[in-house]
Amino acid sequence: xxxxxxxxxxxxxxxxxxxxxxxxxxxxxxxxxxxxxxxxxxxxxxxxxxxxxxxxxxxxxxxxxxxxxxxxxxxxxxxxxxxxxxxxxxxxxxxxxxxxxxxxxxxxxxxxxxxxxxxxxxxxxxxxxxxxxxxxxxxxxxxxxxxxxxxxxxxxxxxxxxxxxxxxxxxxxxxxxxxxxxxxxxxxxxxxxxxxxxxxxxxxxxxxxxxxxxxxxxxxxxxxxxxxxxxxxxxxxxxxxxxxxxxxxxxxxxxxxxxxxxxxxxxxxxxxxxxxxxxxxxxxxxxxxxxxxxxxxxxxxxxxxxxxxxxxxxxxxxxxxxxxxxxxxxxxxxxxxxxxxxxxxxxxxxxxxxxxxxxxxxxxxxxxxxxxxxxxxxxxxxxxxxxxxxxxxxxxxxxxxxxxxxxxxxxxxxxxxxxxxxxxxxxxxxxxx
Numbered sequence: 380x381x382x383x384x385x386x387x388x389x390x391x392x393x394x395x396x397x398x399x400x401x402x403x404x405x406x407x408x409x410x411x412x413x414x415x416x417x418x419x420x421x422x423x424x425x426x427x428x429x430x431x432x433x434x435x436x437x438x439x440x441x442x443x444x445x446x447x448x449x450x451x452x453x454x455x456x457x458x459x460x461x462x463x464x465x466x467x468x469x470x471x472x473x474x475x476x477x478x479x480x481x482x483x484x485x486x487x488x489x490x491x492x493x494x495x496x497x498x499x500x501x502x503x504x505x506x507x508x509x510x511x512x513x514x515x516x517x518x519x520x521x522x523x524x525x526x527x528x529x530x531x532x533x534x535x536x537x538x539x540x541x542x543x544x545x546x547x548x549x550x551x552x553x554x555x556x557x558x559x560x561x562x563x564x565x566x567x568x569x570x571x572x573x574x575x576x577x578x579x580x581x582x583x584x585x586x587x588x589x590x591x592x593x594x595x596x597x598x599x600x601x602x603x604x605x606x607x608x609x610x611x612x613x614x615x616x617x618x619x620x621x622x623x624x625x626x627x628x629x630x631x632x633x634x635x636x637x638x639x640x641x642x643x644x645x646x647x648x649x650x651x652x653x654x655x656x657x658x659x660x661x662x663x664x665x666x667x668x669x670x671x672x673x674x675x676x677x678x679x680x681x682x683x684x685x686x687x688x689x690x691x692x693x694x695x696x697x698x699x700x701x702x703x704x705x706x707x708x709x710x711x712x713x714x715x716x717x718x719x720x721x722x723x724x725x726x727x728x729x730x731x732x733x734x735x736x737x738x739x740x741x742x743x744x745x746x747x748x749x750x751x752x753x754x755x756x757x758x759x760x761x762x763x764x765x766x767x768x769x770x771x772x773x774x775x776x777x778x779x780x781x782x783x784x785x786x787x788x789x790x791x792x793x794x795x796x797x798x799x800x801x802x803x804x805x806x807x808x809x810x811x812x
Contacts, residue, residue, distance in 0.1 A: 761786075
């Protein structure tokens, strides 16, 4: 096993490192070097590939299924392609981490062979010790600061007049709250307050109340009680919105509720997505169905459905490759995945979750519209609210489309994805939570 690959596994599975996150220095005593060499020699070699396909499948190299130009033809039965199904890994039997060996001759401490700098270690995940409302307020701090600063610059001990309301409306629209919401807030403020002084705190109270009115109808928990087994959840969205991470976090929540979960690594174009799901499966005790990079996503979804039925799975979470909503051929491919799923269950997928990146602002409105037409989106997950001052886009989406918002994310940790609450969000974005 190469030094580079061992470094990668060490980061994933907690390989030994010094307190400052660096590899052990070369300048060790002779006795320590001897002990480390003996320990490494006795340690079992890890099978990185975890290839459990039959020997015949291994000898016959896998060839990806290429979609035809029209994507209109769908075979009655997808071609048989070997599928890797990983059983859940018990954390009680996890192997001891293998000690990282000293640098090879000719390399400098802290560098991989070839002179490349050793990658930084992956920090251990620690559960935050603050409440969800506090995390939400912190995550939305950029959005709330932008709004409150704009409000404070307008209402500076002046009497309320039409010009102030116009300025406020511009601030609210620039924060992506949407024209309708901005007009509702300014109209509410104008009632009985003209030619009177008004404080920024009064404006923030009205802002929070009006935002809550818009969000309350869409704040609904994710309901998986369809009566179908497995309940099929299809994750869709553009590149980089956090679909794969969201699947992992959902798996953890479902497993904590005692549900039997399977994940399908349908993002077959990105090897990192497959490995990411394998890691989440080990953490949560879920099953995962995966294929080689470049495999046909529709065929994978079909086989995952069959396996989920055979293994009596409660919830099947299907990942998909990120795709731009304005690329017709990629959206056609998504339609094919759905058609194949419905060969086994005519009403599946039972839930279609669209993940939205809050940093995209107004573009998220277009994504909701296009994915809704192609995939029949049933609910939304808004991620990366902590990375933008434009968190108000969620309000504009709720006002225009009225789709349920099930979860919002304000960070990368497991505890940073939480069920959506209209009151908590409204208070946080107005700087009052």
